[in-house]
Amino acid sequence: MSTDADMGTEADMGTDPRTATTVRTRPRFRGPRFGGPRFGRRATERLRIERPWMDPRDLWTEALAGVLARPVRSALTTLGTVLGITTLVITIGVASTAGNQIVGRFDALTATSVSVVVPEAPPGTDTGPLVDWAGADAVGRLAGVTSVAAIADSEATANVRVRANDVVSPGDTSGQSLAVVAASPGLPAAVRGTMATGRFYDTGNIARHDRVAVLGDQAAQLLGIRRVEDSPAVFLAGQSYTVIGILGGIQREQRLSTAVILPPTVASDRLNLSRVTRVLVNTSLGAATQVAGQAPTALAPGHPDSLTVLAPPDLSKARRGVQNDVNGLFLVLGLVSLVVGAIGIANVTLVTVMERVGEIGLRRALGASRRQVAGQFLLESTTIGLLGGVVGAALGITVVVCVAVAKQWTPVLDLNLALGAPVAGAVVGLLAGLYPSLRAARLEPVDALRAPS
Known part of the structure; x- marks a missing residue:
């Protein structure tokens, strides 16, 4: 009687089928047995060979x-x-x-600063100046504006002889050549300055045409004025003006530190300084671009394209x-x-x-x-x-x-x-x-x- 191995059946080697490889060999034919030519069934031998395998933890350990x-x-x-x-x-x-x-x-010093340059009115127009002093109030009502001021200056008042007294004597050097400008009452906040002493003029001084003046801190130092309690006066263009305050700590328009600042009404009456040339605007962070687009319309509704707006570049x-x-x-x-x-x-x-x-x-x-x-x-x-x-x-x-x-x-x-x-x-x-x-x-x-x- 033939066994499984003799008949060519699959031999069990005790191997896990998942890790085994089957190898087929040639078929075997049985020869004649007991004198009779008898061919047995075709048999196939299969061998199972272990595949090497390594656990990832062992590989990491090695x-x-x-x-x-x-x-x-x-x-x-x-x-x-x-x-x-x-x-x-x-x-x-x-x-x-x-x-x-x-x-x-850049945000703190420049990104919130907007300046509007006002040119002269086009020739042949009888509408007056492009921007009047009330335009600053219109800009101040825009969303995002924290402070605004209008300034008037000219070449004629850029170098005016200013004296601390009216006594002229040979060899006297008390006079100084200073710039004279007119500004609206919101100037200290617009230039991010503070009053070193005294106060800035208000709307009452402007309405009454009071001959008062505010000095920049360096201008006051050049003229020898340190205090305003005694109502010192400065003399320019043959007129005296009572100094009521000294403006210091200017961060914008620092050239105003060497200037004499007058109320708009007095500057117009005495020095013919009435046309607004610039408008300084401070905004909250992120509102400068929006305000720069709206300010020309608020200042000059009929000619917004005639104004030049200087806005900070994109922060990003x-x-x-x-x-x-x-x-x-x-x-x-x-x-x-x-x-x-x-x-x-x-x-x-x-x-x-x-x-x-x-x-x-x-x-x-x-x-x-x-x-x-x-x-x-x-x-x-x-x-x-x-x-x-x-x-x-x-x-x-x-x-x-x-x-x-x-x-x-x-x-x-x-x-x-x-x-x-x-x-x-x-x-x-x-x-x-x-x-x-x-x-x-x-x-x-x-x-x-x-x-x-």
Whole structure:
């Protein structure tokens, strides 16, 4: 009686079917048995061969052990990636912080300032000046306007002889050549100034045509006037004007610090200074563009296109410009450092492969596949790059914060940058380990075992 093996049926070798490979052999024909020519059934022998398989946790453990086996070498290899990632983080972080700081200062001083230049009325028109003194009040009612003032000046009053007394004696140098302007009562707020002493004239002084004057702080210093409690007077164009205040701390139109400022009615009566030439407008943050578009219509409803508006540029463009300039300056350094780090990782990984040829041959002889060998060394280089990215990101963020604190800035840190830096380091390590890992995978077990250790 024939057995299963004799009949060519499948032999059970106790192997898990999920990890087995079926190999078919040639069919066997039975010869004549007991003197009679009898052909048996065609049989097929199947052999099950175990496929080598490695748990990902074991692969990670082997890769980590390879990195920690030579800690000094691994640390020096990681240093290149650390420098590259640190440089990139510092570059982008400092650029963002500096750009935000510069734009912040730009916001405080310029981004809320709008100026309207008023030309002379076109020839042949009898409508009078394009803008009258009441136009400033119309602009002040616009949404977003915080302060507004109208100013009148001319070439004839740009250099007027002003004296602190009316006594003229030989060799007297008390007189000064100063500019004389007329302005509406909102001038101190419009130029972001403060009254150093005394007060600014009001609508009552304007309505009564009071001969009063306000001096810029430098003009008062040139004329030797420090206090206004005793009602000092200045003399210009043969008329005396009582000084009721000194305006200081001017941030806009700083040339007014050396000027004599008169009420519009008195300036028109005495100096023929009546035409509004400029309107200074301060807005809340973000409203400058809107106010710049509405102010000409509010000032000159019939001729808005005749006025020239000076508005601040777009803040987003300024921020992007600053960041792009700084990034372009330092980004190349970070990329060069990353390339150097990648070369270092590739070099050290290749040296490690050559040093561990015997280990590779032994693993291959015990059943490790080429993919597993390549994966181990690729994971080692990726781990080194990942560690460099983590350390570099931490150092870069620390430097950005320290620079911001030293400069008294507000640090600007992008969360995507902090999370992306370790990923970038891992990618650098992955790319750097491609060639060494492929070379390790190509080693044949016999050649690797025969190689000198």
